[in-house]
Amino acid sequence: MLAGVSLxxxxxxxxxxxxxxxxxxxxxxxxxxxxxxxxSQRSLLEARAKLRGSLETRDTPLARALWRxxxxxxxxWRKPFADSVTEVAFSPDGLSLAAACLDxxxxxxxxxxxxxxxxxKDPHDQVFALAFSPSGRWxxxxxxxxxxxxxxxxxxxxxxxxxxxxxxxxALAFSPDGRSLASAADDATLxxxxxxxxxxxxxxxxxxxxxxxxxxxPDGKRLVTGSFDASVRVWDAQAGGAGRAIGxxxxxxxxxxxxxxxxxxxxxxxxxAIHLSDLASGATLAVLxxxxxxxxxLAFSPDGRLLASGGADQTIRLWRREGRGAREEKVLxxxxxxxxxVAFSPDGKxxxxxxxxxxxxxxxxxxxxxQRPPTGHGDRVLAVAFHPDGSALATGGADRMVRFWEAASxxxxxxxxxxxxxxxxVAFSPDGKRLxxxxxxxGIRLWDLESASEREVLLxxxxxxxxLAFSPDGKRLxxxxxxxxxxxxxxxxGGRPLLLEGHRSSVKDVGFSPDxxxxxxxxxxxxxxxxxxxxxxxxxxRVLEAHAGGAASVAFSADGKRLISGGQDHAVRLLELATGAxxxxxxxxxxxxxxxxxxxxxxxxSAGALGETRLWDLGGxxxxxxxxxxxxxxxxxxxxxxxxxxxxxxxxDGTVRLWRVSDGEPHWRAPALLAAASGAPWLLTHRGWxxxxxxxxxxxxxxAAIARAxxxxxxxxxxxxxxxxxxxAIWDRERDLKLFEEAVPALSAVAASPAGCFALAGSTLxxxxxxxxxxxxxxxxxxxxxxxxxxxxxxxxxxLAFSAEGAPAxxxxxxxxxxxxxxxxxxxxxxxxxxxxxxxxxxxxxxxPPVVFRxxxxxxxxxxxxGPASTLLVGHQNGYLALRHLGDGSRLDEAWLHGPVVHLExxxxxxxxxxxxxxxxxxxxxxxxxxxxxxxxTIWERVPVIWEGGQPVVRSPPRDHPCAR
Numbered sequence: 001m002l003a004g005v006s007l008x009x010x011x012x013x014x015x016x017x018x019x020x021x022x023x024x025x026x027x028x029x030x031x032x033x034x035x036x037x038x039x040s041q042r043s044l045l046e047a048r049a050k051l052r053g054s055l056e057t058r059d060t061p062l063a064r065a066l067w068r069x070x071x072x073x074x075x076x077w078r079k080p081f082a083d084s085v086t087e088v089a090f091s092p093d094g095l096s097l098a099a100a101c102l103d104x105x106x107x108x109x110x111x112x113x114x115x116x117x118x119x120x121k122d123p124h125d126q127v128f129a130l131a132f133s134p135s136g137r138w139x140x141x142x143x144x145x146x147x148x149x150x151x152x153x154x155x156x157x158x159x160x161x162x163x164x165x166x167x168x169x170x171a172l173a174f175s176p177d178g179r180s181l182a183s184a185a186d187d188a189t190l191x192x193x194x195x196x197x198x199x200x201x202x203x204x205x206x207x208x209x210x211x212x213x214x215x216x217x218p219d220g221k222r223l224v225t226g227s228f229d230a231s232v233r234v235w236d237a238q239a240g241g242a243g244r245a246i247g248x249x250x251x252x253x254x255x256x257x258x259x260x261x262x263x264x265x266x267x268x269x270x271x272x273a274i275h276l277s278d279l280a281s282g283a284t285l286a287v288l289x290x291x292x293x294x295x296x297x298l299a300f301s302p303d304g305r306l307l308a309s310g311g312a313d314q315t316i317r318l319w320r321r322e323g324r325g326a327r328e329e330k331v332l333x334x335x336x337x338x339x340x341x342v343a344f345s346p347d348g349k350x351x352x353x354x355x356x357x358x359x360x361x362x363x364x365x366x367x368x369x370x371q372r373p374p375t376g377h378g379d380r381v382l383a384v385a386f387h388p389d390g391s392a393l394a395t396g397g398a399d400r401m402v403r404f405w406e407a408a409s410x411x412x413x414x415x416x417x418x419x420x421x422x423x424x425x426v427a428f429s430p431d432g433k434r435l436x437x438x439x440x441x442x443g444i445r446l447w448d449l450e451s452a453s454e455r456e457v458l459l460x461x462x463x464x465x466x467x468l469a470f471s472p473d474g475k476r477l478x479x480x481x482x483x484x485x486x487x488x489x490x491x492x493x494g495g496r497p498l499l500l501e502g503h504r505s506s507v508k509d510v511g512f513s514p515d516x517x518x519x520x521x522x523x524x525x526x527x528x529x530x531x532x533x534x535x536x537x538x539x540x541x542r543v544l545e546a547h548a549g550g551a552a553s554v555a556f557s558a559d560g561k562r563l564i565s566g567g568q569d570h571a572v573r574l575l576e577l578a579t580g581a582x583x584x585x586x587x588x589x590x591x592x593x594x595x596x597x598x599x600x601x602x603x604x605x606s607a608g609a610l611g612e613t614r615l616w617d618l619g620g621x622x623x624x625x626x627x628x629x630x631x632x633x634x635x636x637x638x639x640x641x642x643x644x645x646x647x648x649x650x651x652x653d654g655t656v657r658l659w660r661v662s663d664g665e666p667h668w669r670a671p672a673l674l675a676a677a678s679g680a681p682w683l684l685t686h687r688g689w690x691x692x693x694x695x696x697x698x699x700x701x702x703x704a705a706i707a708r709a710x711x712x713x714x715x716x717x718x719x720x721x722x723x724x725x726x727x728x729a730i731w732d733r734e735r736d737l738k739l740f741e742e743a744v745p746a747l748s749a750v751a752a753s754p755a756g757c758f759a760l761a762g763s764t765l766x767x768x769x770x771x772x773x774x775x776x777x778x779x780x781x782x783x784x785x786x787x788x789x790x791x792x793x794x795x796x797x798x799x800l801a802f803s804a805e806g807a808p809a810x811x812x813x814x815x816x817x818x819x820x821x822x823x824x825x826x827x828x829x830x831x832x833x834x835x836x837x838x839x840x841x842x843x844x845x846x847x848x849p850p851v852v853f854r855x856x857x858x859x860x861x862x863x864x865x866x867g868p869a870s871t872l873l874v875g876h877q878n879g880y881l882a883l884r885h886l887g888d889g890s891r892l893d894e895a896w897l898h899g900p901v902v903h904l905e906x907x908x909x910x911x912x913x914x915x916x917x918x919x920x921x922x923x924x925x926x927x928x929x930x931x932x933x934x935x936x937x938t939i940w941e942r943v944p945v946i947w948e949g950g951q952p953v954v955r956s957p958p959r960d961h962p963c964a965r
Contacts (some may be wrong), residue, residue, distance in 0.1 A: 832862020875901025
């Protein structure tokens with residue numbers, strides 16, 4: 001009987017342990033789901049705190065993947081307020097943050113939990129300046145009406161109060177010894193006061209306009225100020241005087257900062273440039289450019305190695321000091337309005353920022369950066385325009401955004417939101433200071449590009465707007481609308497537009513003549529109309545029957561003598577205005593949506609349905625067209641750069657592309673991703689090699705060869721190249737020797753192996769040896785994939801595997817829609833043209849049905865690579881990159897690149913993905929394989945809080961946890 005009781009108790013004990021473990025698992029899963037939900041809402045402190053709790057209890061691949069993403073995200077938390085935040089400052093111990101708001105309230109926050117510690121209220125004034133005393137005993141504030149106040153942080157009481165200036169106090173700074181407090185104000189003066197009584201010490205004059213910022217040198221002997229008079233001055237803090245001007249700014253100064261060693265002054269302002277100046281000599285050491293408009297905040301890290309800047313372009317940029325200058329290291333994105341102030345914590349690990357978007361944000365200065373926002377439109381792109389200086393271009397799309405791109409690099413610089421529907425037209429003013437955008441929401445938005453803000457919305461059309469054009473003098477704006485009217489807006493006087501009637505259907509495009517005397521419009525009624533613009537009014541001049549079925553686009557030549565047009569009849573026509581004679585340049589296979597003429601008149605461009613983009617050479621008697629191959633869907637707009645060297649095109653495939661007019665080749669491109677001796681692979685782009693360490697030798701002939709190639713595949717020292725003219729080239733990069741080159745008809749893809757090259761010619765798969773000899777392997781192949789050490793070829797019904805020597809190595813059931821394949825752990829992974837991913841068992845006695853991954857975009861899968869810890873990396877044609885678990889297909893992480901993902905490689909736990917347009921993303925996946933206790937110790941160091949009772953609570957690691965011992 002005792003034995004029976006003992007067995008019963010043992011059974012109950014096991015049941016209790018099972019139930020306890022089940023409860024722990026459910027709690028860990030609930031915490032993980034809460035962390036994922038918080039991360040999706042950018043509530044990052046909550047996400048990290050809940051994820052810490054989950055991983056303390058249960059280690060899962062999904063939790064590790066989420067930690068990988070959160071660990072790389074620089075933003076720690078975002079604290080919203082009821083009003084604009086005007087200033088932010090760290091306490092000397094780094095545990096508190098002070099934030100001043102326009103409602104007159106200063107909030108003291110716990111830097112670890114965001115918890116409110118105290119408030120300092122000024123109901124009758126607005127606070128624009130804050131400063132902590134070095135001892136942490138006092139908090140000083142300066143107001144709009146010139147009042148200077150000193151609060152005790154121990155009691156919260158107002159210690160001293162003085163009217164220091166008659167105008168707004170813009171900045172405050174305590175001397176390093178804490179005995180003096182300096183104030184800078186709109187009255188062009190700098191004043192110092194004795195602490196704590198705030199007795200006046202001295203007034204310094206010399207600036208010719210308001211003083212917007214000031215800083216003490218570390219030794220306290222000098223003060224540095226920046227003013228709206230465009231000067232930076234250095235003052236003797238004791239003797240005063242007029243101050244010594246340093247640096248060479250051309251516009252008003254918003255912020256200054258002194259390096260911790262007291263040798264360098266950083267200053268910035270309206271022109272968007274950051275000047276580094278030698279404090280002793282006043283000489284300019286370097287000028288840093290990166291912000292798109294005015295820079296409002298600067299701060300050196302305590303060790304002087306980093307400089308943080310905040311700007312009107314809504315970004316924070318971190319600059320790494322190098323010699324006399326600095327290089328941009330990362331861009332932090334999170335604010336939705338100007339970043340007015342930035343401040344480092346005393347240990348330099350954290351960075352605080354404040355903005356009129358009514359928030360304070362805290363950042364990890366050492367993390368990889370803010371969560372990478374989707375690059376590009378992610379949906380069809382409908383409009384494009386070059387900036388007048390050719391340095392940038394703007395695009396509008398179905399995502400309701402206007403995006404700006406750097407022409408040289410292809411990087412997305414910034415984006416403007418405000419439209420409620422598709423953006424179908426964009427146009428820069430001739431001086432480049434304004435942008436007009438319009439679309440399906442029927443309003444025209446005018447943007448001030450210096451402040452990156454919307455200045456005006458023009459209303460008058462009753463249907464969507466398809467086209468916009470500024471007059472050459474910038475005083476007028478023309479619009480083309482689906483209501484059949486041409487709008488003419490006087491931008492100097494405002495008011496309602498002059499609506500020009502005459503077209504019988506939607507107006508699709510408008511354009512001014514170079515002298516501004518004529519306006520052309522293109523309509524779905526098939527006509528082009530010319531309107532004469534006079535001082536006393538506008539009169540219809542001519543009606544030209546142009547395109548059967550409808551005219552879609554029209555543009556003047558640079559000399560104003562010709563018009564180019566395209567339309568629904570697939571034709572591109574050139575019209576001589578003097579004679580009325582028209583000639584057809586040629587016809588597309590589908591409808592023509594957009595046309596353009598180069599500034600020198602030697603080239604034309606046309607684009608439209610079926611992914612067609614054509615570049616026309618008008619130099620000879622017969623126009624010659626070159627097909628620009630790249631877009632995978634209809635092309636909606638084309639524009640030449642101001643100098644005519646480049647052509648921009650945008651399409652429904654979501655891409656923005658830039659082409660060289662000289663040879664028709666892509667300007668933004670990335671033909672090769674090559675393994676490095678150590679670390680991440682090197683990517684060759686139009687910007688050169690992107691990677692770390694020593695890049696491939698520029699003197700190598702194979703480097704020059706791949707720079708010209710359309711496609712490059714590498715296997716060890718072997719390189720297989722597909723050239724622009726359809727030739728196959730085989731190189732040995734160790735010997736810098738071209739082994740073979742030959743024209744291959746209909747060559748569309750290559751794959752390298754150590755023994756040679758696989759080449760897809762039409763639907764025929766061939767294997768080429770380095771000597772040039774080849775043999776045909778199959779005649780019905782649709783795509784090639786690497787699955788090291790094999791190469792996989794997909795047909796309508798099979799997946800064929802080949803060894804490095806081109807010998808058959810297996811055959812597996814396939815699919816007609818398969819676009820990528822991978823063999824891994826006895827399973828075949830197939831990616832399809834509709835975005836589906838299937839995993840099928842290819843070995844074993846028991847057959848299991850394929851596992852179909854969910855939540856895949858309906859975009860062809862182009863690349864598959866095995867990741868660490870049973871994961872799969874998937875790259876799609878629309879730029880979507882996913883990290884998935886191989887077992888169940890669950891999505892562990894995701895990102896977007898601009899352009900099709902054509903490069904995907906893994907070096908250890910470091911994954912590199914790149915698009916064919918040169919957008920690159922590097923993923924550190926080491927968190928997926930880290931030793932459990934090492935991972936938890938990192939989390940405990942980075943995340944000092946848990947989530948309890950709906951809020952963060954500071955908590956040490958659990959003492960009974962095995963990893964805490």
